[in-house]
Amino acid sequence: MQLSKEDIGRLRELLASPRRIVTVAHTNPDGDAIGSSLAMREVLTAAGHEVTCIVPNKYPYFLDWMPDIAEVVVYGLEPERAAEAIDKADVIMCLDFNSLSRLEALSDTLAGNTSAVRVLIDHHLSPDERFDIAFSHPEMSSTSFLVYTLIETMYGTGAISRKMAEMLYVGMMTDTGNFSYSTLTPELYRSIAVLAEKGIDIPSIHNLVYNSYTEGRARLFGYAINRKMEIFHGGKVACMSLLESEMRRFGFRQGDSEGFVNYPLTIKKVRMSAMFLAHRTFIRVSLRSRGEVDVNLFARKYFNGGGHRNAAGGKSFVSMEETLEHFRRSVEDFAAEGGFRTPQPETGE
Numbered sequence: 001m002q003l004s005k006e007d008i009g010r011l012r013e014l015l016a017s018p019r020r021i022v023t024v025a026h027t028n029p030d031g032d033a034i035g036s037s038l039a040m041r042e043v044l045t046a047a048g049h050e051v052t053c054i055v056p057n058k059y060p061y062f063l064d065w066m067p068d069i070a071e072v073v074v075y076g077l078e079p080e081r082a083a084e085a086i087d088k089a090d091v092i093m094c095l096d097f098n099s100l101s102r103l104e105a106l107s108d109t110l111a112g113n114t115s116a117v118r119v120l121i122d123h124h125l126s127p128d129e130r131f132d133i134a135f136s137h138p139e140m141s142s143t144s145f146l147v148y149t150l151i152e153t154m155y156g157t158g159a160i161s162r163k164m165a166e167m168l169y170v171g172m173m174t175d176t177g178n179f180s181y182s183t184l185t186p187e188l189y190r191s192i193a194v195l196a197e198k199g200i201d202i203p204s205i206h207n208l209v210y211n212s213y214t215e216g217r218a219r220l221f222g223y224a225i226n227r228k229m230e231i232f233h234g235g236k237v238a239c240m241s242l243l244e245s246e247m248r249r250f251g252f253r254q255g256d257s258e259g260f261v262n263y264p265l266t267i268k269k270v271r272m273s274a275m276f277l278a279h280r281t282f283i284r285v286s287l288r289s290r291g292e293v294d295v296n297l298f299a300r301k302y303f304n305g306g307g308h309r310n311a312a313g314g315k316s317f318v319s320m321e322e323t324l325e326h327f328r329r330s331v332e333d334f335a336a337e338g339g340f341r342t343p344q345p346e347t348g349e
């Protein structure tokens with residue numbers, strides 16, 4: 001995939017002299033948000049810039065092992081340090097999100113710096129903010145793959161260190177569901193070949209990310225599937241919900257629900273899966289789908305959210321019961337509009 005020559009030219013020009021750069025990624029940062037931020041930090045620092053990575057809240061504990069992750073400033077834990085870096089920044093790079101609202105509490109602080117050049121580096125559909133330079137590539141499976149492409153274009157693959165290769169691999173792996181459900185292109189595999197040449201230990205990265213959970217998480221997963229999963233709309237739609245009290249019972253830690261929403265899609269007939277997770281003031285909605293069923297559209301229309309065609313999210317500000325009722329009604333409405341009518345390639349049913 002070719003990046004726009006004009007935007008590359010403008011970025012080169014911007015980075016021609018040493019800059020104070022802040023990278024920001026979305027709330028509930030995942031492997032892709034963290035991986036792409038850390039890799040950008042690494043390459044830009046090597047190029048002589050001063051870089052601070054900021055995320056709105058804490059990343060999941062199964063990423064704790066990632067190289068340099070201790071350098072990431074968590075706004076929720078150190079708001080002054082984050083605000084100071086943002087204030088001083090002459091470049092703000094927005095990674096792995098496309099709307100400032102996804103930064104939640106951090107968005108006001110970011111809006112306070114009106115003079116910094118804003119650069120978007122993202123793979124979500126329909127960016128809704130104005131950026132000075134925008135690399136918006138929804139056809140790419142992860143922001144980390146986009147960052148890889150950017151580094152390759154600007155600095156060459158020689159600039160990729162082993163550490164950077166690990167960071168990028170984590171993002172590529174997690175955002176594609178371990179290379180299973182996203183746009184998997186020959187270019188992506190070529191980039192992985194380059195990362196492998198840097199000496200990364202792929203089985204070990206896999207183990208560190210996917211096999212590092214607590215016992216409570218395994219039991220919570222069993223509980224959610226066995227006791228909380230509902231299947232309806234002729235078996236095509238599944239949903240699960242977890243209240244704060246239920247999460248507490250299993251010693252819930254940030255990141256423990258990662259992957260739950262994907263599991264109902266292992267049932268042959270299920271085309272759409274939803275997960276509702278109670279937070280203090282709202283319910284976080286996660287949506288996944290198979291094939292042509294467009295949960296980005298669904299999230300935008302019914303849950304004030306967005307994302308990608310097969311993975312999206314949003315929020316609900318009413319009770320869990322009302323949220324589930326709204327979801328069931330929305331599914332009927334979505335179906336009436338033809339949301340499930342499109343041909344489904346993979347099962348031959």
Ligand code: 5GP
Pocket residue numbers: 026096097099102124285286287304305306307308311312313314315
């Ligand atoms: P997850 O379910 O993993 O939290 O999110 C799935 C996808 O939907 C991600 O690409 C994420 O960026 C997007 N997403 C999640 N929540 C929201 C939201 O509230 N608004 C928008 N626009 N996108 C969201």
Ligand code: MN
Pocket residue numbers: 032033096123142143175
């Ligand atoms: Mn991503």
